[in-house]
Amino acid sequence: MNFDExxxxxxxxxxxNEIPTIDLHTKSxxxxxxxxLRRNILLEFVMWLVGLALIIYFTNTSYFNFSGSFKILFYFxxxxxxxxxxxxxxxxxxxxxxxxxxxxxxxxxxxxTLYYDLKxxxxxxxxxxxxxxPSLVLIYLFMFTHEEFPNWLESLxxxxxxxxxxxxxxxxxxxIVLGTISLMIIMIEMMAYFTYSKYLKKIKKVLDxxxxx
Amino acid sequence: MKTKEQDFLLLxxxxxxxxxxxxxxxxxxxxxxNDLIQEIVLQLWKxxxxxxxxxxxxTWMYRVxxxxxLTYFKKEKKxxxxxxxxxxxxxxxxxHSNEKEQQLTLFYQAVHELNKVEKALIFLFLEGLSxxxxxxxxxxxxxxxxxxxxxxxxxxxxxxxxxGYEF
Numbered sequence: 001m002n003f004d005e006x007x008x009x010x011x012x013x014x015x016x017n018e019i020p021t022i023d024l025h026t027k028s029x030x031x032x033x034x035x036x037l038r039r040n041i042l043l044e045f046v047m048w049l050v051g052l053a054l055i056i057y058f059t060n061t062s063y064f065n066f067s068g069s070f071k072i073l074f075y076f077x078x079x080x081x082x083x084x085x086x087x088x089x090x091x092x093x094x095x096x097x098x099x100x101x102x103x104x105x106x107x108x109x110x111x112x113t114l115y116y117d118l119k120x121x122x123x124x125x126x127x128x129x130x131x132x133x134p135s136l137v138l139i140y141l142f143m144f145t146h147e148e149f150p151n152w153l154e155s156l157x158x159x160x161x162x163x164x165x166x167x168x169x170x171x172x173x174x175x176i177v178l179g180t181i182s183l184m185i186i187m188i189e190m191m192a193y194f195t196y197s198k199y200l201k202k203i204k205k206v207l208d209x210x211x212x213x
Numbered sequence: 214m215k216t217k218e219q220d221f222l223l224l225x226x227x228x229x230x231x232x233x234x235x236x237x238x239x240x241x242x243x244x245x246x247n248d249l250i251q252e253i254v255l256q257l258w259k260x261x262x263x264x265x266x267x268x269x270x271x272t273w274m275y276r277v278x279x280x281x282x283l284t285y286f287k288k289e290k291k292x293x294x295x296x297x298x299x300x301x302x303x304x305x306x307x308x309h310s311n312e313k314e315q316q317l318t319l320f321y322q323a324v325h326e327l328n329k330v331e332k333a334l335i336f337l338f339l340e341g342l343s344x345x346x347x348x349x350x351x352x353x354x355x356x357x358x359x360x361x362x363x364x365x366x367x368x369x370x371x372x373x374x375x376x377g378y379e380f
Contacts, residue, residue: 003366009317010339015233019225020247024218024258032252032285100259107333108352110280206283209330210353 033199034099037118040195041092048085052078070142077135084128091121111207115200122196129188137180144176221261224270225254231271234340235278238332241325245287253281275340276350279333316378323372331365338362 059074095117105113145152152173225232232253236246257277264273324332330351337347348358 006316006320007339007341009313009320010234012313013234013317015230019229019232019254020250022251022254024221024255027255031248031287032281034284035252104263105280106276106350106352107280107283110352111283114284202286203284206329209328210351 033202034114037196037199038096038099041089041096044195045089045092048089052081052085055081074139077132077139080132080135084132088121088125088128091117091124095121108207108210111203111210115203115207118196118200118203122192122200125196126188126192129184129192133181133184133188136184137177140180141176217261221258225257228271228274231274231278231340235282235336237321238324238336239282239285239329240287241321248287249282249285252285253278256281275337275342279336279350283329283333319373319376319378320369323369323376326372327365327368330361331368334358334362334365335369338366 056078095114098113098117101113141152142149155169156173232250233246235253236249240246240249257274260277264270324335327335333351334347337350342350344355344359344362347362348355351358353361
């Protein structure tokens with residue numbers, strides 16, 4: 001066998017008469033990266049909306065009893081959540097749009113567009129998530145301590161004096177704050193990796209194969 | 214609307230060879246091949262409105278099909294994949310009735326060991342595209358396309374030889 005023979009066999013190979021029945025009006029449900037990413041973006045967007053609604057609902061129940069100036073601060077936090085969500089979903093929308101334009105570009109241009117749109121979206125996702133972490137820790141601390149919250153804030157402010165008088169409590173506060181921040185970092189990195197970054201790596205691999213001399 | 218859909222399906226039917234060949238190059242089992250064909254056809258249909266007929270339908274179809282194939286990853290089921298490969302080798306050994314089909318099966322077997330870009334290069338080469346056309350489709354320089362194609366052909370030859378067949 002040589003390439004001339006192979007070319008002849010390629011041209012004369014029998015292909016099935018039929019192609020699988022495809023309903024042109026249904027959405028794709030196959031296992032392509034782009035389909036998985038589109039599904040993940042949509043799923044996360046729904047989760048984000050539900051999460052936002054739950055936070056607003058529960059913090060307005062009598063148990064949490066937000067009142068006065070703290071309620072205003074809380075609404076600012078909600079605004080912060082909405083703005084950060086808007087920022088990264090806007091980037092994901094650009095990526096989503098790029099996945100619909102594959103017929104216009106060469107393979108390399110197409111891969112580059114997908115890669116950078118997705119990379120930019122992931123970076124925005126991670127940076128905005130990190131930015132809301134301090135506010136989230138504060139809200140979490142409030143939910144955890146509830147009526148003791150002002151005392152806890154005071155103890156954080158006067159940590160030197162407080163630590164000398166209440167070493168056990170200081171340790172608890174320290175563990176809660178550090179634990180929440182660590183948990184947030186792990187969650188942000190894991191969510192970004194398993195939902196988006198691992199697919200970005202696959203696109204990068206194809207791009208590298210294409211660019212390799 | 215119906216007429217447009219019918220025109221599209223007619224064109225797809227006329228060029229179904231491209232779909233079957235691309236899917237056979239990129240996927241090693243029937244289920245994955247059908248999934249890839251479905252993905253390509255749906256993307257072609259979504260983009261059909263923008264197809265102005267400035268280039269041939271087949272040229273446009275090569276571009277969309279390869280762009281989809283390059284970003285398509287099959288379901289992760291490594292054990293099944295391995296079985297499929299071994300089963301096909303058994304079939305090659307058993308079936309001596311059709312030498313040409315046997316060689317083609319062997320070729321596809323070797324192709325499945327190439328990376329996605331190498332598969333695209335070999336596919337476009339076998340479809341009779343020039344180095345310039347291959348370069349345009351993939352978005353690389355003509356020199357790069359030539360060098361890469363030669364390397365891929367050599368790799369393919371070595372793979373087939375490693376199976377114990379002359380190439």
